């Protein structure tokens with residue numbers, strides 16, 4: 001099925017010439033089409049043009065980037081945040097600038113591409129543990145760590161297709177006595193999970209320090225760019241050591257202005273996040289009522305794995321014909337064997353949209 005998006009992406013969007021209810025993608029808080037976010041980008045474009053074209057390390061420090069980092073630090077409750085070109089670079093940013101702090105890397109078998117690339121870029125030994133399995137992590141640590149070697153556990157916080165949460169709380173006790181670290185690619189949890197929306201560490205109430213996250217602005221925050229955050233000393237040390245800070249241009253100015261506005265809205269309006277959680281809870285309950293097993297986490301990703309007797313590609317196509325867009329995914333990280341239907345829930349979905357999704361699905365299965 002070939003599709004082309006022709007309007008602003010929100011809970012409803014123009015696709016292939018017709019308006020559909022959208023349950024696809026990652027704009028969980030709906031901020032990508034928020035009037036204040038669009039206004040911020042437009043004003044910035046008018047004032048500063050499209051790009052600064054001077055690196056931040058040269059003459060190019062810019063009030064728009066500084067503002068974004070201030071808003072990010074406020075949102076994540078940190079002393080300082082650092083912006084870079086994309087969420088994909090986050091794991092590399094963390095791994096390459098802290099290479100003196102760990103000796104051996106342990107990766108979740110379903111980790112995102114960003115993590116594999118980051119780990120391979122370090123030239124350290126890499127071992128794999130079974131997906132979300134603390135027992136296997138413990139076995140791998142015992143089997144591969146030599147005396148005095150420090151482990152780095154590398155994982156997604158929320159897995160992008162399966163929607164599962166990494167059990168960071170169970171990993172932490174396994175590495176604390178080994179002077180280990182856990183680095184989390186929190187692309188799908190930032191803005192969504194935890195009482196403050198700060199991600200998986202907020203969800204598990206883990207202290208800052210041993211566990212460190214990177215987040216993206218391209219999903220719940222609806223804009224673009226990657227971030228790390230922490231104490232001023234930690235962030236400044238990473239910025240100094242990172243080849244990414246030195247070698248890659250930052251995001252375009254208008255995008256930075258949009259992201260600053262988006263972070264501010266997400267902080268000032270926790271009701272957005274609470275609405276998202278309510279919508280997720282309703283959608284998961286509805287799915288259970290029509291026979292699908294669902295966890296009860298607030299992750300806004302509903303995953304229907306391939307199963308015998310259910311043609312999920314046909315389900316996706318029929319839903320599309322009935323005005324509902326969901327995604328069929330086969331080649332990505334964390335996809336269950338055989339593929340899956342991925343349904344994304346937004347804060348901006350109405351109750352009737354969620355009801356209609358469940359009703360239509362129940363007729364198709």
Ligand SMILES: Cc1ncc(COP(=O)(O)O)c(C=O)c1O
Nearest residue numbers: 086087088112114160187216218
């Ligand atoms: C887990 C994970 N990490 C990183 C990324 C990349 O983020 P970005 O597109 O903002 O570079 C994605 C998806 O795009 C993702 O799913």
